[in-house]
Amino acid sequence: MRIDIHVHPAFYADINGDSHREGLRHRVTDIHKNGLAALEHIENKMACARLDRLTLLAQVYPEARGGAIVSNEEVRSLISLRPDLFFGMGSLDPGDPHLAETAEHALGDLGLLGLALYPCAGEFRPDDPRLEPVWSLCEQYDRPVLFHLGMTWEPGQSMAWAHPLSVEPLAMSHPKLRIGITRFGWPWVRETAALLLKYPNLYADTGVLYFDCAREFYQQTFTKDLPITWLDRSLRHQVLFGSDDPRFEQIRMAAAMETLGLRESSVELIMGENALVYLGL
Amino acid sequence: MHYYEEFTLRTSRYEQLILITRQVLEIAARSGIRDGLVTVQSKHTTTGITVNESLECLESDIETFLSALVPEDRPYSHARMLRDYGSTAGNPTGHLKALLVGNHCHLPLQGGVPVRGGAQEIYFCEFDGPAVRTITVTVTD
Numbered sequence: 001m002r003i004d005i006h007v008h009p010a011f012y013a014d015i016n017g018d019s020h021r022e023g024l025r026h027r028v029t030d031i032h033k034n035g036l037a038a039l040e041h042i043e044n045k046m047a048c049a050r051l052d053r054l055t056l057l058a059q060v061y062p063e064a065r066g067g068a069i070v071s072n073e074e075v076r077s078l079i080s081l082r083p084d085l086f087f088g089m090g091s092l093d094p095g096d097p098h099l100a101e102t103a104e105h106a107l108g109d110l111g112l113l114g115l116a117l118y119p120c121a122g123e124f125r126p127d128d129p130r131l132e133p134v135w136s137l138c139e140q141y142d143r144p145v146l147f148h149l150g151m152t153w154e155p156g157q158s159m160a161w162a163h164p165l166s167v168e169p170l171a172m173s174h175p176k177l178r179i180g181i182t183r184f185g186w187p188w189v190r191e192t193a194a195l196l197l198k199y200p201n202l203y204a205d206t207g208v209l210y211f212d213c214a215r216e217f218y219q220q221t222f223t224k225d226l227p228i229t230w231l232d233r234s235l236r237h238q239v240l241f242g243s244d245d246p247r248f249e250q251i252r253m254a255a256a257m258e259t260l261g262l263r264e265s266s267v268e269l270i271m272g273e274n275a276l277v278y279l280g281l
Numbered sequence: 282m283h284y285y286e287e288f289t290l291r292t293s294r295y296e297q298l299i300l301i302t303r304q305v306l307e308i309a310a311r312s313g314i315r316d317g318l319v320t321v322q323s324k325h326t327t328t329g330i331t332v333n334e335s336l337e338c339l340e341s342d343i344e345t346f347l348s349a350l351v352p353e354d355r356p357y358s359h360a361r362m363l364r365d366y367g368s369t370a371g372n373p374t375g376h377l378k379a380l381l382v383g384n385h386c387h388l389p390l391q392g393g394v395p396v397r398g399g400a401q402e403i404y405f406c407e408f409d410g411p412a413v414r415t416i417t418v419t420v421t422d
Contacts, residue, residue: 038413041412044292211362
């Protein structure tokens with residue numbers, strides 16, 4: 001099964017009946033001119049990228065930054081429409097006064113497969129003590145967390161909160177918690193590689209394409225900034241294919257991953273098998 | 282006098298040739314105009330409109346020919362973050378293939394029917410799919 005672990009459904013037509021909400025999503029994400037995507041179009045894109053499942057991420061920010069850009073319930077509703085296409089992860093804001101209840105609702109009632117958190121939007125560190133009850137629930141439900149780290153394009157968010165090394169204290173204190181780092185922590189990809197090497201409960205996705213085309217950027221990042229042998233020999237069980245769709249080029253990124261020069265078995269791990277382990281499926 | 286209509290297509294592949302002759306004939310008939318000119322135009326910059334013979338072998342040759350002229354793995358400049366979009370431009374080949382094919386065609390209109398040669402069909406050409414695409418048809422007398 002081939003899985004994209006990092007997809008934002010903010011512009012899916014089925015959750016955009018409200019033009020005010022759609023406008024908010026454009027402003028917060030700074031993604032424009034992209035239109036709304038019907039489920040049939042999403043399915044066509046998946047076929048072109050040869051993907052079997054997309055992991056849709058809820059996107060809950062502090063109220064001052066827009067609040068629930070995509071709510072947990074909206075992710076659940078999309079999964080209910082097409083359970084054959086979608087997995088989903090919930091989200092929460094560490095400032096939520098009912099944090100544990102929100103996490104319980106997402107993981108328990110809604111059955112979402114993990115939690116996506118946004119340190120740059122919320123200006124918090126992954127080891128923020130407010131989140132401790134959330135980690136207990138993740139461990140109880142055997143579900144992972146995905147931290148949005150690495151360069152953020154979103155306006156008003158400082159990259160000072162984006163460094164992947166910020167997850168190390170949490171990785172140390174919660175060795176059973178599966179922790180994902182988006183965008184391979186780019187541009188701090190060597191730091192991310194070091195983290196993955198040291199902590200087997202850490203994962204990193206490939207959802208980054210800030211320069212050049214997908215083939216060129218993946219070649220630069222995964223064969224030059226990081227020698228390809230590092231992925232192919234040591235990190236191959238901890239790398240997850242992600243596209244950060246709709247920011248980047250899902251179809252071309254999937255194709256680029258296959259032409260890096262990795263062993264076929266490594267490609268299969270990165271394109272889906274690792275995601276099943278990460279999600280606890 | 283002129284008559285204007287649009288229709289949309291949801292393409293399903295990265296590159297795709299789709300016959301749109303039927304839609305153009307229907308719009309020409311609805312226009313009520315008997316003699317004049319029909320213009321079929323794509324509203325997009327990574328698509329094309331062309332007239333050719335509808336044969337599977339030719340469709341394959343057209344796609345192969347365009348891909349040879351505009352290969353995917355060249356170092357195109359149109360491969361960077363676009364601030365207006367907040368996303369990466371990854372479709373230079375689509376733009377260049379659109380440049381080669383052109384974005385419209387004209388057909389004479391006689392007796393309410395667009396005039397075509399016996400082998401001529403109208404194609405919409407997708408070069409950056411899948412996507413939802415809009416085609417305009419303008420009939421003028």
